[in-house]
Amino acid sequence: MNEDHYIKKIDRVTSILTQLQTKSIVRAQDLADKFDVSIRTIYRDIKTLENAGIPIFGEAGSGYSLVDGYKLPPVMFTKEEVLSFITAEKLMQKFSHESLDSHYNSAMEKVKAVIRNSEKNLVQNIENQIDIYSYRPENSDNVKNIIPTILESIADKKQLKFHYQNVKDEASERIIEAVGIFYEVNYWYVMAFCTMRKDFRQFRVDRILKIEKTENPFHQEYGNVGDYRKKSKNQKVGVRLLVEKKILPFLVNSKKYYGLVAEEESDNKMLMTFETEWIEEGFPRWLITFADFAEIIEPKYLKDTMNDLISKISNQLNKK
Incomplete structure (x- = not known):
């Protein structure tokens, strides 16, 4: 050999x-x-x-x-692994949830503590040479350590009780059995079985006003959160937009993500048909990036949603 x-x-x-x-x-x-x-x-x-x-x-x-109790010496990392840690740390700083930041920073300190001295110089020299440019909403959660609380409930298979404020600022109390969390369109969400609705729902984490892990167990094995993301797509809304062709090249990488199912040419425009489950939040925020090149055909209430969103943006920009 x-x-x-x-x-x-x-x-x-x-x-x-x-x-x-x-x-x-x-x-x-x-x-x-x-x-x-x-x-x-x-x-x-x-x-x-x-x-x-x-x-x-x-x-x-x-x-x-x-065998239980057996301890091994600390793992030594290669130069390539050290570089990957630095890159991952930069990504975490931009995309992690604030309730995870301190825990991740503590973990990274422990990782850096076992890096060889020769590699520590590499860390110091390369950290400032990596940056991630990304939009992150300037909002603060109402609950401290909210994501760790959600993850603990999944690990312990205990129900969560929380007060939730929806997009219309209406508050309600929910009891859920959490399946998992996911990050989408700049926000963290929890996917869960809602005992009130008797169905699966996704809740935006920053809209949770108060949360506590109960002692009520649940025994259902829900599987992977990705499976329920796919199932949740049964609750879709049809959207049709008449879009100017000159903007289409800029939508190539995003239109399918937001549910494009059909395109039909109409003079110098394109009639685009979508099926989306993000009609309240994600889809309008995406549409606003090219709204001056698009006409909403249906649903009609999407126009009201867009007007409300534009008004909020305008008010925010005009704040002194």
Whole structure:
């Protein structure tokens, strides 16, 4: 066998050891899929680790884990991994939720603490050479540590009770079983089963006025949040816009994201048909970026939504 084969094996075995350190149980099939090798190869890699004195509990066909209480020396990071951490930190500073910031910063301090001295100079030299330019709404949540509270409720399978203010500034009390959180169009949302509506709903996190984790358990296994994002798209609203062709090249990368289903030429304009679930927030905010080149055909109430949004923007700009 050539040298390249042994290098790949060493990298794979090292990565498997890292997986064992970070997960309670690691399945051989998952490892085989991750490294694109056969399960037999994974069995041999596990045997290599055992022969090196790593106490691994488990067997083929079920899963593997490190014997409880066994401690390994701190993981050493490669230069490429250190650079990826710096980039990820910059992204977190722009896109993370404020309730996660302090926790992430604390975690990054621990990561940096185990970086070799030679790599610490690299961190200092490169941190100021990376920046992320992105719009982030200047709004502050009403509840401290709101996302950690939501995530704890998912981990503990306990219902949440909160007061929620909708887009019309109407407040209501809800009891939910949280499925997960997601980030979309500059805002964080929680996807959940609403016990009042008896259906799945998404709630914008910054509209939650008060929240508490109850002691009421829920037993339903909801699966991945992405699955319910797809299901939620059953609640769609049809939108038709007559758009000037000269603006179309600027919409290529976003029109499908906002639910484009059909286009039909009409003189020097394009009749665009959408099916969107974001009729109250996301779609109007996207439409406003090219509203001077578009005519709303339907639904008619979208015109009122746009007028309200434009008025809010105008009032905000005219504040002294």
